[in-house]
Amino acid sequence: MSGEYKVLKDHGKQFVPNLRTQPVSAIFRGRPVISDSLTNNEIRQVSELCPSGAIDSKTGSIDLGKCVFCNECALMLPGKIRFENDYRISVNRREDLVIRPGQEGHVRLDETLIRKDVRKLFRKALKLRQVSAGGDNSCEMELNAAGNVNFDMGRYGIEFVASPRHADGIVITGPVTENMAEALDICYKAVPSPKIIILVGTDAISGGLFTGSPAVNRWFINNHDIDLYVPGNPAHPLTFINGVMDLLGIK
Numbered sequence: 630m631s632g633e634y635k636v637l638k639d640h641g642k643q644f645v646p647n648l649r650t651q652p653v654s655a656i657f658r659g660r661p662v663i664s665d666s667l668t669n670n671e672i673r674q675v676s677e678l679c680p681s682g683a684i685d686s687k688t689g690s691i692d693l694g695k696c697v698f699c700n701e702c703a704l705m706l707p708g709k710i711r712f713e714n715d716y717r718i719s720v721n722r723r724e725d726l727v728i729r730p731g732q733e734g735h736v737r738l739d740e741t742l743i744r745k746d747v748r749k750l751f752r753k754a755l756k757l758r759q760v761s762a763g764g765d766n767s768c769e770m771e772l773n774a775a776g777n778v779n780f781d782m783g784r785y786g787i788e789f790v791a792s793p794r795h796a797d798g799i800v801i802t803g804p805v806t807e808n809m810a811e812a813l814d815i816c817y818k819a820v821p822s823p824k825i826i827i828l829v830g831t832d833a834i835s836g837g838l839f840t841g842s843p844a845v846n847r848w849f850i851n852n853h854d855i856d857l858y859v860p861g862n863p864a865h866p867l868t869f870i871n872g873v874m875d876l877l878g879i880k
């Protein structure tokens with residue numbers, strides 16, 4: 630027994646004490662900051678460079694739902710575009726993922742759009758079924774990490790479950806391939822109402838680099854209301870956890 634105490638003492642506290650304020654690496658790419666002094670020529674250059682069409686060729690805005698966080702735009706225009714390591718970038722309105730030149734301040738959920746039954750029913754316990762709809766296992770691994778001993782989202786009753794019948798909602802990763810389109814719909818229908826839909830990662834939110842591919846079928850995404858968008862490529866566990874905490878009203 631004393632040996633076990635010694636192991637615990639040596640390991641110290643492994644969990645992240647405050648998931649809201651936990652610092653991450655300075656080189657982590659989260660919320661972009663775009664100068665409002667971009668010239669038309671600079672906007673044209675970076676929009677042509679961007680591999681995923683995330684930069685608007687007229688305004689210079691960056692759409693975090695399309696961005697793959699490659700950093701190429703910041704390297705082309707240092708001093709005019711940079712990525713802060715602010716990981717709290719989840720939103721519940723698709724338009725709010727578009728960051729405009731000169732936009733400062735944090736990205737947050739629109740409280741008025743959060744369904745009352747979501748907070749009433751799921752605030753103390755939220756069980757989620759994860760569906761990898763053509764994902765590449767990157768977002769899936771980060772979601773897995775969200776429940777590990779470090780991030781430990783289970784402390785708030787947020788957990789993944791094996792069956793959609795035991796779930797309160799689904800978490801979708803991947804661009805939704807044709808082969809997964811029907812399975813995704815079946816899974817969603819198996820979740821009892823009321824239920825929520827969360828999209829995690831660029832591929833799920835917009836199709837990402839697979840936009841326009843005949844192998845992708847976005848019918849489900851385009852025909853359902855989405856409760857939470859969690860951007861990233863892949864999304865950071867803290868982006869996911871903080872987004873869900875905001876959705877549930879956990880301080």
Ligand code: SF4
Pocket residue numbers: 678679680681682683684691695696697698699700701702703
């Ligand atoms: S970091 Fe995002 S916006 Fe910039 S070039 Fe890469 S994909 Fe485009």
